[in-house]
Amino acid sequence: xxxxxxxxxxxxxxxxxxxxxxRTTLADFLRQTVGLTATxxxxxxxxxxACTVFVDGRIARxxxxxxxQAEGRDIRTLEGFxxxxxxxxxxxxxxxxNALQCGFCTSGMLATAHQxxxxxxxxxxxxxxxxxxxxxxxxxGYHAIVDATLDAAAExxxxxxxxxxxxxx
Amino acid sequence: MKAAPFDYVxxxxxxxxxxxxxxxxxxxxxxxGGQSLVPAMAMRMARPKLLLDxxxxxxxxxxxxxxxxxxxxxxxxxFELAGSPLVATHAPLVSTAVPLIAHEAIxxxxxxxxxxxxADPASEMPAVMLALGAVITVAGSTGARRIPAAEFFIGTYxxxxxxxxxxxxxxxxxxxxxxxxxxxxxxxxxxxxxxxxAAFAIDLEGETVTGARLAFFAVCDRAVLAHKAxxxxxxxxxxxxDPAPVLAALAQxxxxxxxxxxxxxxxxxxxxxxxxxxxxRLLSGEKSTHG
Numbered sequence: 001x002x003x004x005x006x007x008x009x010x011x012x013x014x015x016x017x018x019x020x021x022x023r024t025t026l027a028d029f030l031r032q033t034v035g036l037t038a039t040x041x042x043x044x045x046x047x048x049x050a051c052t053v054f055v056d057g058r059i060a061r062x063x064x065x066x067x068x069q070a071e072g073r074d075i076r077t078l079e080g081f082x083x084x085x086x087x088x089x090x091x092x093x094x095x096x097x098n099a100l101q102c103g104f105c106t107s108g109m110l111a112t113a114h115q116x117x118x119x120x121x122x123x124x125x126x127x128x129x130x131x132x133x134x135x136x137x138x139x140x141g142y143h144a145i146v147d148a149t150l151d152a153a154a155e156x157x158x159x160x161x162x163x164x165x166x167x168x169x
Numbered sequence: 170m171k172a173a174p175f176d177y178v179x180x181x182x183x184x185x186x187x188x189x190x191x192x193x194x195x196x197x198x199x200x201x202g203g204q205s206l207v208p209a210m211a212m213r214m215a216r217p218k219l220l221l222d223x224x225x226x227x228x229x230x231x232x233x234x235x236x237x238x239x240x241x242x243x244x245x246x247x248f249e250l251a252g253s254p255l256v257a258t259h260a261p262l263v264s265t266a267v268p269l270i271a272h273e274a275i276x277x278x279x280x281x282x283x284x285x286x287x288a289d290p291a292s293e294m295p296a297v298m299l300a301l302g303a304v305i306t307v308a309g310s311t312g313a314r315r316i317p318a319a320e321f322f323i324g325t326y327x328x329x330x331x332x333x334x335x336x337x338x339x340x341x342x343x344x345x346x347x348x349x350x351x352x353x354x355x356x357x358x359x360x361x362x363x364x365x366x367a368a369f370a371i372d373l374e375g376e377t378v379t380g381a382r383l384a385f386f387a388v389c390d391r392a393v394l395a396h397k398a399x400x401x402x403x404x405x406x407x408x409x410x411d412p413a414p415v416l417a418a419l420a421q422x423x424x425x426x427x428x429x430x431x432x433x434x435x436x437x438x439x440x441x442x443x444x445x446x447x448x449x450r451l452l453s454g455e456k457s458t459h460g
Contacts, residue, residue: 044170045208058277133359134272
């Protein structure tokens with residue numbers, strides 16, 4: 001049995017302390033210790049992107065960090081985006097475009113698309129493809145995911161121009 | 170796919186690092202961004218008993234202009250390199266190279282120093298360092314050493330670093346007027362390891378090539394400079410470049426080695442194609458200085 005050590009971090013805006021073993025990845029910590037299961041664990045070696053979360057405001061692989069490295073860091077998972085307009089618009093367009101079947105990759109896709117639209121509000125199709133190239137989907141195929149991301153960008157841009165546009169449901 | 174048990178220390182000084190590295194010997198492993206080390210630990214190809222995390226060591230995360238050139242702290246992360254106006258101005262080859270490295274989420278965490286210390290032969294940055302004539306500063310509890318990039322990379326995952334030493338900074342000579350740079354690679358999918366890659370820095374005086382550093386990666390056990398090919402390029406004139414002697418010299422001096430996915434023969438062919446493409450891009454006569 002591994003020894004446990006305390007780790008204190010900001011998790012979805014709240015400072016929290018948990019006990020972890022040193023070899024527990026951030027992804028396993030989020031799912032198993034804290035119970036935040038939006039972060040999915042796919043390949044466990046940084047290739048598939050299903051475990052993408054935000055570390056200090058930027059997307060990172062939660063399987064490529066040990067939880068103990070998150071001491072003092074700001075971690076945000078998909079759960080922490082409830083009420084976030086950009087994320088809600090992305091989620092709705094993923095739904096409308098059938099941009100998921102099994103949904104396993106979706107959290108990571110959404111996190112990556114969110115960061116893309118934050119830095120590049122009006123991306124080209126090629127930019128979206130490049131941005132999402134680090135996230136694997138094994139059932140839906142990528143076209144619908146790219147379409148949904150572009151649709152979300154268009155809606156968010158329209159909303160920027162006309163703030164009285166219909167609010168997200 | 171879970172790492173073997175280990176102890177973890179955030180070191181606060183080089184002395185502490187040196188003591189722990191000496192006590193644990195080969196069982197100690199430094200971690201910077203961890204984007205290569207953590208997967209290796211997950212697959213148990215690496216089983217350190219002690220991880221020495223550099224994230225709290227002061228002074229390793231700055232980018233600044235010094236009399237010696239552009240100094241980049243070892244813990245500067247890829248996304249910071251990509252967004253740095255100083256890097257874009259004084260070392261544009263570095264800015265151009267970053268998007269080729271893995272994916273955005275990896276670039277949030279991966280560090281330049283960690284990459285160079287890892288010395289993956291298929292990685293972009295060691296070749297960029299060779300092309301730019303970088304000097305790598307390493308330090309331990311007994312002091313610092315400055316090592317030219319050409320002497321730093323020794324073999325696959327093997328560098329001139331000694332036990333208890335870390336890279337602290339990388340110094341790049343600032344880009345000269347008349348310098349043209351480019352990097353490109355052949356990959357099956359965006360973000361994959363390169364099948365073959367090349368990073369070129371070519372200096373012009375007027376219309377004449379006066380200096381060239383042609384670095385290749387993913388061809389053998391480390392990034393390498395093609396000195397003879399560079400010599401064959403020097404003295405040639407812009408717009409009248411004859412790539413034949415350059416490519417012939419290249420084929421003679423670098424004999425690519427097969428990897429898991431590509432035969433040596435394939436790599437030899439791709440190396441030549443890529444070199445020709447970069448020469449065309451850099452020296453076809455256009456006035457662009459950025460590759």
